[in-house]
Amino acid sequence: MAEGGDAEWELSKENIQPLKRGRDISVLHQALSQQQDGPSSAVCQQKQAFESELRIYNGDDPLDVWDRYVKWTEQTFPQGGKESNLPVLLERAVTQFTEEKKYHNDPRYVDLWIKFAKICSEPLEIYRYMQAQRVGGSQASFYIAWSEEYERLGNSREADKVYQEGFNNCAEPRDKLLQYHKALQARVSRQVMTTMAEKDSDEESNEPERLSLVDLKHRGKKKAIVPVNRAQAALGHNSRGLQSQGAPAPSGAKNSCFVVFDENKGPAAVTSEPKWESWAAPPPVRAKENAQKPEKWCDVKMAQKSRFGHKIVPPPLTKPTFQPYVEESDEPPRMTPCKINSAVNTVLSARKPRLEETPLKRLQEHRHLQQQQQQQETQGGKLQEKNMYCKELLFSGATEFCFEELRAERYRKKMAQETQPGQSSADPTNTETEF
């Protein structure tokens, strides 16, 4: 089992999104094998079970269900994507408890917020919103995520400020915050040192650059080398004044008391760097077929030869003096009829596409609506609509339910409760007679 599973995992790495906490390998195997079979009913059933649990849960910790649901979704849909429905799920989970003060500093809730922020296009906006709503104010993970976002954008000053704020707000656990802050400082100082060293050094820039059009074999009789100067992913960070964690500083740093090993630099120091050589002569023309000098083509007439070798001069083009007869029915063929008439399609989808809206905007609207409702309830406003059904329950999950589905869940729960005591008291006839 392990053999086959391993191979499968190796073959579909590109379909697995990295997770910060890593993945359970057995769940991953299962998820990948299910993908090949298409959407399986087991996954659908599990999803439905979570959805119904969201609705019929009546304990004192509703966040727990959401938390488990999100974690299950992450593990079950390793490729992310639309069918996982994760963005919707996270958004619902986050909006669900905006009013619940007790969750605002719950590590699980803050974690959901951070996951939500990371899939948004503007994470900083979300973090600022969280701060304004006092969500995660005393959680170290919030400040760490926020700071990392700044760092990613190359703004180390703001990144540092975020940590300061975390300390001011006494975020817990303090050790973790301290540790991450130190790591940030180390990265920034190393970066500063590197840039300074680069300025100091007289040599031409150490900056890695992609060397194109050089031979893989070095010229001359020296041993063959391959240029190892690669354009790193870290290049972008470098230019913005930050280097990703763990990236070694170039050995040119003279200020440091020890030499840091640099895999990029190492071999280059042994062998001479490939140089740009000026070409003495243009490269020889390889056997190119039909090589022709560029020239104007539009008024060139190719001389045509007849079978007998005489040149044929085409007769000058003149308009015929008569009208060629065209049969009436002989019209040029019309264009092939377009099968999908765009006008019809817009007719079938009646609703206009909604305006572009960001998750943050929706969040704010949601809050705004809630406040409005409260106001209206207190004021007793004008004509307002009241839905005569449990709308919250139908739409509280990531997918909608209908009355019958909701009722089916209640029914199943009731049946489970009825059969369990029946079995324990060994009196199954009692449950039967009720029908």
Next chain:
Amino acid sequence: MTGCNEYKLNQGPEDTISAVKFSPSTAQFLLVSSWDCTVRLYDVAANSMRMKYKHSDPVLDCAFYDPTHSWSGGLDAQLKTHDLNTDQDTIVGTHDAPIRCVEYCPEVNVMVTGSWDRSVRLWDPRTPCNAGTFTQPDKVYTLSVARDRLIVGTAGRRVLVWDLRNMGYVLQRRESSLKYQTRCIRAFPNKQGFALSSIEGRVAVEYLDPSLEVQKKKYAFKCHRLKENGIEHVYPVNAISFHGTHNTFATGGSDGFVNIWDPLNKKRLCQFHRYPTSIASLAFSNDGSLLAIASSYMQEQGDISHPEDAVFIRQVTDAETKPK
């Protein structure tokens, strides 16, 4: 409550009624499926229950195949056919999740079931056996048959039109023209369109022909709303049933009212008195002389105490159902 033109059926189901269906040949027989796990056959003229059979779980829908065979499915995900003459059950097949709708298409001679497992399955009623499974984009909430067209309403406010003679591809993918969850779809008897009702007091009339001129005729209107103390209470519209000959239709809402509409002239023809609780299902008899009205609370507002579930049989006149 019940006048001379209306009476309540005796020996009614003991739990919420999920569907009422008249026999295709006569106004004498009525099938009633219920959350009490039974399907009952009533002799409407004699006001008595002829027989009942059980599923292991609540039944969500039932349909006549011919006057002597009923088909039904529900939470146990099993599709059953029952011979009403010999009182014998046959399990035809199963879905992966509860079966929400069961319909019969006489033109193609096929039974159609829709389920929360996101699929529609066709069944050959003669053998009887499965004749194909067709995946839908979401859970199936309602479906209706118009000649060889199958109209499926799913979660996510989607409407799909299939050709029952060629189920290889979807004929039309539509979005419901109503903003909220689809409750019920029923096809016009003239097979040219369908009426669609939503969970928030609205009904839309749509046409199958995708041409621009025809599509211009579609419309939607508000209904089943009650004003109380300056607040408009919006009720779900749970049931639609078409009158077989007049092309008019009845709608039933959770407000307990039944309205009859003339879709061509865009007029309400009449409104009956308020029934004790939500209207869960409606059915006109094949000749259009009777209307079966299931008044049954569907737990739209939670598991609370409610009036008794009942089926009312109402004699309707042309004055009530014929366009003026």
